[in-house]
Amino acid sequence: MEEVENITRQLSLDQDLNYLLNEQVDVDYFNVYALWKSWRNTSAYSLTNNFLEDFYIYLNNYQVIFTPSGVFVRPDDYFDLYHYQDMERSQWKQEILGKIHRRETLPSQPFINNGKKTNVITYLQSIPFDTFQHSLGTAVILIDESEIAKMLHRVPEQYGGWAYICDKEGNTIARVGIEDSQIKALHIPDLIGKGSTNTLVEDKTLLISSKSTYNGWVYVVGLPKNTVMRQSAFIAKVTWTITASTLLLGIVAALLFAYRNSAPINRIVTVFWDQASQAGYKGKNEYDFLQGNISNLLASQKSLEEELKRQQPLLEDAFVKRLLKGEFDSLQEVRTLLYSLPNMNLKGDAGYVAIIRINGYSGLVSKEIIHELNAARLLMKKFLHEVEGVFQLNVTDIDLDKMAILITFGEAVHSAEANELAAVFDQLRDYVKAEYRIQITVAIGSSFQALSDSSRSFEEARQALDYSVLFEEAKTIWYQDVIKESTTYYYPIDMELRIMNAAKIGELQEVHRIFEQLLEQNFSERQLSAEMVQQLFGELKGTFFKLLLHSPFTDQAVSEGLKSRVEQLQLSTSLDRFRNEILGLLEAFCNRVLKKKEDSTGEIISKIVTFLDSHYPESDLNLYRISVAVELPEKYISQLFKEQTGENLSDYLEKIRIKNATDLLFNSEHTIDEISQHVGYNSAHAFRRAFKRVSGVSPSIYRKTVN
Structure with a gap:
């Protein structure tokens, strides 16, 4: 019935129906289209529920009746075909159509349905839904008693009992397997009124009842005692069977899981036992054996972690040494290794490399001198570690009397940072001279913009330190102040390797940067003769031929195309033209690498798309x-x-x-x-x-x- 009420509520909310209900009707004019449209919408509700096959809606203003089969312009015409057997026409108009109804349910009554006699239960609801004083229409739902009885047929068919439904006043709504006289003889309404839901009637029938909280209807089922006992015995048998089967299956499953889960433990025990046969905790049993050896493992792991922490400074020092010596093939390799050293403090990728030499100990080696130099280096490291500024200092020993310092900045190096760096080394020189009577010389290479280029700055610092022998007093020497030798070109082996490695992985920007440094070293800071320029050009062509021997340039078609360009490369009289030709060839090598990567990527994407399209x-x-x-x-x-x-x-x-x-x-x-x-x-x-x-x-x- 709650579902029936929800549908009547939906009917009352229909916009077209509400428009008709509130329309002022002219006796000489009917809005036929509006009536047809509203009827079409409401007639569809008959398909939503088996109980709604017969219903009608009465509109007070039009005095028409909507039914699923059509519209009756005269209510009398509807009454002629569909009416209660014991209700007169005037009573029908007054009691059903004329009054205000709020979720009213009429008990089962004989009903003439187009000449066919049946019993119906009537649900009445005025429209609008919550009206109290004035009704615009009435929704009447006729529920065939046989439809409700169908739901009850299973009880007598399956259990041999009976069932019936009555409203809150005790009027019978539907019944199966029992007559009204039998209901009265068994005094069932009295038993229900006492609140009993499970009662034996005359020691033969079990009476089961339930009362609806929604409309007060009472649902009653009577089951023969022997049927109930037979079903109870069957249920008990099934329950015991299922319980026993479940227990048996549970035991089997527990054994299987125990065996499966214990297999890895047994393997672990075997491995530990093999290792502990020579040394280790034997234990009283397997679990004690595992506990003891796992405890030993955890203790060993902890000591290993502590040892790694102690070794961390040595790893960082080794990283700085490799970086300054140019032992990394590419900038990507530098960053990968740096990622594995989380405590390595670097401000950025730009900076300088400086070398500090303790003067007066050249060529002197003894136990006392070694101790003195160690102490001096420790004092200077402590001073430098306490320095705060816009840069980060990473110090490493390169000889008994020499230290290299990797100086990094958070951004590009400017003159202000260089002056601040020089002031720090002046303070260091004054400090060690005043406190410990130690004299030092500081040599600083030119700035670098990438960590992979720090090896070049380190070599320049070495050259500047060698140049310091021309000065009698200790001071700070910058590489740019050193008189460069112009009799030979600058193209060290590590720079060639860096160009080749960058080209092999397609790092065009890195290739450009290294080549610009090469041009600056040879044509800005040096004045090369024509013969030296020719030799430098030959070295560069040799670099390109070496590249052709490495993957991904070994493909015959690619190799022939690039090789012909290298062979046609000629030394130009213009530096800009020379620069553009070399850069163009380097770019061709890098583009080949990038194209191969793109082709591989495109093939992968194509495979993914094809797989998705088919699966x-x-x-x-x-x-x-x-x-x-x-x-x-x-x-x-x-x-x-x-x-x-x-x-x-x-x-x-x-x-x-x-x-x-x-x-x-x-x-x-x-x-x-x-x-x-x-x-x-x-x-x-x-x-x-x-x-x-x-x-x-x-x-x-x-x-x-x-x-």
Whole structure:
């Protein structure tokens, strides 16, 4: 009945029906179109529930009746075909159509339905729904008693008992397997009135009742005692069988799981036992043995961690030494190793390299002198570590009387930072001279803009330190103040290796930077003769020929194209032209590497798209299966797809599924549930949400629109 009430509430909210109910009616004019439109909307409700096959709506102002089959302009015409057997026409108009009703239910009464006699239960509701004084219309729902009885037929058919329903006044609404006289003879209403829900009647029938809190109806079932006992015995037997089977299966499963879960532990015990056969804790039993040896392992791990922490400064010192000696092949390798040293303090990628020499100890080696030099280096390191400024100092020993300092800045180096750095070394010189009578010389190379270029600054600092022998007093010497030798060109082996490594991995920006440094060293800070320029040009051509021997330039077609360009390279009279030709060739090498990377990337993306196009109907399709298909890690293909296409892999898969779903909605008769399974969704609800998210409308609205 609650469902019936909800439907009458929906009827009262129908806009077209409310428009008709509130319309001022002219006796000479009927709004036929509005009547037809409202009837069409309300007649559809008869399809929503088996209890709503027969209903009608009376409109007071038009004095017409809507039924699922048509519109009766005269209520008398409706009464002629459909009326209560024991109710007169005037009484029907007064009691049913004329009064205000609020969720009223009339008990079962004989009813003439187009000449056919039946019993109906009547539900009455005035429109508007919550009206108290004036009603605009009445909704009357006729519920066939046989429809309710159908729900009760299972009781006598299956259990041999009976059932009936009565309203809160005790009037019978529906009954199966029992007559009204039997109900009165058994005094069932009295038993129900006492609040008893489970009672034995005459020691033969078990009476079970339940009262609805919604409308006060009482549902009563009478079951024979022998049937109840037979069913109880069957249920008890089934329950014991299931319980015993469950216990048995549980024991078997527990044994299997215990065996399966103990297998790894047994293997661990075996491994530990093999290792502990020579040394280790033996234990009283396997668990004691495991506990003791795992405790030893944890203790060993802790001591190893502490040892690694103690070794951290040595690792950082080794990193600085390798960096200054130019032992890294590329800037990428520098950054990778730096990432593994989280405590390594560097302000940035730009800076200087300086070398400090303790004067007066050259060529002197003894135990006392070594101790003195060690103490002097420790004092200077302590002073430098306490210095605060815009730069970071990383100190490493390169000889008994020499220290190298990697100086990094947070941004590009300017003259103000250089002056501040010089002031720090002046303070250091004054401090060690005043406190410990130690004299030092400081040599500083030219600035670098990338950590991989610090080795060049280190070599320049060495040259500046060698140049300091021309000065009698200790001072700070800058590389730019050193008189450069112009009789030879500058192209050290480490710079050649850096150019080659950068070109092999396609780092065009790094290649440009190193080559610009090479030009500055040879043509800005030196004045080379024509012969030296020719030799430098030959060295550069040799570098290109060496590159052709390395992957990815070993492909014959690529090698021939680049090789011909290298062979045609000629020394130009103009420095700009010389610079552009070399840079153009370097760019060609880098572009070849980048193109090969793009081709590989495009092939991977094509594989992913092809796999998705052929496997999108599978609901278990996920990132792991895609990674197996293309033989690459999940995280890598997810990031690569996002970078190359601009959208997430999951979003692309969703679009493929929705696109195919739209084709099925337009070109097939499949239901929405079937389509959701065809395109790879586990549930129709998930499919509807995805469809609306992508298309902006629900699948049902889309199908109606395209049709």
